[in-house]
Amino acid sequence: METEVLVIGSGPAGITAAGFAAARGKKVILLEKNRELGRKLLLTGKGRCNLTNATDVQNHVANMPGGGRFLFGALNRFSPFDLMAWMEAQGVPCKLERGQRVFPVADDAKVVRDALVDFLMENGVQVMTGCRVRDCQKTEQMFSVKCQGERAFQGQKLILATGGCSYPATGSTGSGYRWAEAFGHTIEPPAAGLVPLITSERWLTPASGLLLKNVSMKIEDRKGKSIFQELGEVELTSYGLNGAMALSASLLLDAEEEYQLFLDLKPGLDQGQLDLRVQRDFSRYSNKVLASAFKDLLPSKLIEPFVSFITIPPDKLVNQITRNERLQIVEKMKKIPLTVVGKRPLQEAIITAGGVKTREIDPKTMESRIVPGLFFAGELMDIHGFTGGFNLQAAFSTGYVAGNSC
Numbered sequence: 001m002e003t004e005v006l007v008i009g010s011g012p013a014g015i016t017a018a019g020f021a022a023a024r025g026k027k028v029i030l031l032e033k034n035r036e037l038g039r040k041l042l043l044t045g046k047g048r049c050n051l052t053n054a055t056d057v058q059n060h061v062a063n064m065p066g067g068g069r070f071l072f073g074a075l076n077r078f079s080p081f082d083l084m085a086w087m088e089a090q091g092v093p094c095k096l097e098r099g100q101r102v103f104p105v106a107d108d109a110k111v112v113r114d115a116l117v118d119f120l121m122e123n124g125v126q127v128m129t130g131c132r133v134r135d136c137q138k139t140e141q142m143f144s145v146k147c148q149g150e151r152a153f154q155g156q157k158l159i160l161a162t163g164g165c166s167y168p169a170t171g172s173t174g175s176g177y178r179w180a181e182a183f184g185h186t187i188e189p190p191a192a193g194l195v196p197l198i199t200s201e202r203w204l205t206p207a208s209g210l211l212l213k214n215v216s217m218k219i220e221d222r223k224g225k226s227i228f229q230e231l232g233e234v235e236l237t238s239y240g241l242n243g244a245m246a247l248s249a250s251l252l253l254d255a256e257e258e259y260q261l262f263l264d265l266k267p268g269l270d271q272g273q274l275d276l277r278v279q280r281d282f283s284r285y286s287n288k289v290l291a292s293a294f295k296d297l298l299p300s301k302l303i304e305p306f307v308s309f310i311t312i313p314p315d316k317l318v319n320q321i322t323r324n325e326r327l328q329i330v331e332k333m334k335k336i337p338l339t340v341v342g343k344r345p346l347q348e349a350i351i352t353a354g355g356v357k358t359r360e361i362d363p364k365t366m367e368s369r370i371v372p373g374l375f376f377a378g379e380l381m382d383i384h385g386f387t388g389g390f391n392l393q394a395a396f397s398t399g400y401v402a403g404n405s406c
């Protein structure tokens with residue numbers, strides 16, 4: 001089957017590229033190995049889809065430690081505000097949440113995915129699902145693509161949008177790297193980006209699953225140099241820490257190194273203020289055992305592990321706690337030390353760091369600087385950002401540019 005534009009991969013990058021190319025009058029075929037489109041998109045934002053971040057392009061670039069500068073042009077051409085307006089026009093009104101995070105009002109990623117599928121249909125893109133591409137080659141003026149089951153396609157232009165290689169069950173298994181390499185591109189080795197952190201301490205394990213909101217996290221390297229400091233959410237797990245702050249921090253940490261991490265459970269209060277607060281609770285619960293005195297101050301799931309951590313017998317009566325012990329409690333609430341000894345594997349990462357080297361791609365068009373007519377979009381390239389909607393925006397912006405340029 002022959003066409004003008006072949007797009008491989010129906011993530012946000014591939015769908016945007018295919019739809020906008022077709023909107024410009026091109027005959028487009030979109031190939032997807034899964035039976036449904038945009039499977040990873042359905043998982044985003046815990047099923048609610050954090051579409052983008054309603055901030056300016058400079059801020060987006062600053063939040064993309066991988067390829068931020070490369071994305072500057074694409075973000076200007078299709079900005080977070082363009083994305084929101086486009087979504088609105090496609091029947092998906094959006095809302096703002098903490099940290100300028102943008103979500104669909106419906107709080108449902110499926111609404112976004114379905115709107116993208118409608119966009120493909122409206123523009124006449126021919127969508128081929130269940131089409132696992134095995135090989136891509138360039139012959140004369142055409143790209144030739146072979147799928148499992150011997151189905152074959154030819155296109156004057158080829159857009160690779162096969163994503164990274166994390167969460168492989170969604171279909172993103174890294175096959176695009178192999179083809180890009182065969183076309184002469186360099187692949188920055190894929191690594192886990194935005195991935196939970198493994199800590200050596202186990203005393204928090206009984207509290208696993210607990211989401212701590214409004215805590216602060218600080219991370220230092222072996223020399224005591226500050227690597228990360230933020231206020232936000234962290235989720236306790238059986239192996240260490242998950243949640244937005246741990247994920248963002250992971251982008252800045254080397255998996256082979258060890259780091260010291262400090263959690264402040266009460267960042268809104270200084271040591272003195274927290275001591276006064278603890279004294280108040282201690283006088284209210286003076287005849288109770290120590291564990292009961294924390295019930296207004298800590299989430300119930302955290303009390304037992306915390307009491308084990310401060311090494312004061314949990315059944316000691318509050319009125320028997322010495323001043324020194326109380327000050328020690330306050331100090332530990334403000335500074336829980338944990339040792340980061342690694343990151344969870346690439347398969348569990350929210351994004352893949354690494355991919356096709358951006359210096360081999362024209363940032364104005366997303367066209368390969370090596371093979372004319374070959375374009376890239378989305379996470380397949382060496383681009384990656386923090387949590388907050390920056391990664392989906394990068395996929396949409398690069399998809400838009402590739403689709404309009406091919």
Ligand SMILES: Cc1cc2nc3c(=O)[nH]c(=O)nc-3n(C[C@H](O)[C@H](O)[C@H](O)COP(=O)(O)OP(=O)(O)OC[C@H]3O[C@@H](n4cnc5c(N)ncnc54)[C@H](O)[C@@H]3O)c2cc1C
Nearest residue numbers: 009011012013033044045050133163171378379389391392
């Ligand atoms: C759990 C989770 C939550 C996330 N939440 C957010 C969030 O809230 N906000 C945010 O900004 N980012 C989030 N991300 C990251 C975001 O989902 C990705 O950055 C984005 O999906 C990348 O889009 P893409 O189009 O480049 O690739 P993908 O979405 O990975 O799509 C690639 C597509 O290519 C197809 N494909 C691959 N190989 C072949 C082949 N050989 N033949 C045919 N088809 C093929 C795949 O099946 C897949 O459908 C999250 C990621 C995960 C895993």
